[in-house]
Amino acid sequence: MTCRDLVEFLADYLAGGLAPEVRRAFEGHLAGCPECRTYLRGYADTVRLVRLWAKADDAVPADVPAGLVRAILAARAGNPRSAHAIEGPEPACFEEALR
Numbered sequence: 001m002t003c004r005d006l007v008e009f010l011a012d013y014l015a016g017g018l019a020p021e022v023r024r025a026f027e028g029h030l031a032g033c034p035e036c037r038t039y040l041r042g043y044a045d046t047v048r049l050v051r052l053w054a055k056a057d058d059a060v061p062a063d064v065p066a067g068l069v070r071a072i073l074a075a076r077a078g079n080p081r082s083a084h085a086i087e088g089p090e091p092a093c094f095e096e097a098l099r
Contacts, residue, residue: 001025001026001028001029002029003029003033003035003036005029006026006029006030006033006036006039006040007039009022009026010040010043011047013026013040014043014044014047
């Protein structure tokens with residue numbers, strides 16, 4: 001396995017989703033490549049921090065337009081047409097809209 005190959009398997013490795021033979025090749029490469037070990041640590045730290053951030057229950061600031069909140073929520077839900085439609089009634093509260 002090359003360094004370039006290893007990058008393709010990072011997410012599956014961290015999720016425990018690699019086939020046994022691919023995992024052995026992945027870990028064998030890591031054993032001999034300090035650069036990839038460093039890259040893996042940085043990648044794992046980034047994933048961990050993003051998950052922590054995504055779980056944060058911070059309220060949306062009052063000055064954020066309700067239409068923007070709706071557009072972001074629509075985009076996150078995979079509805080790009082709704083993401084562009086930012087007109088409409090105000091949500092009952094921003095915290096509820098972000099759940």
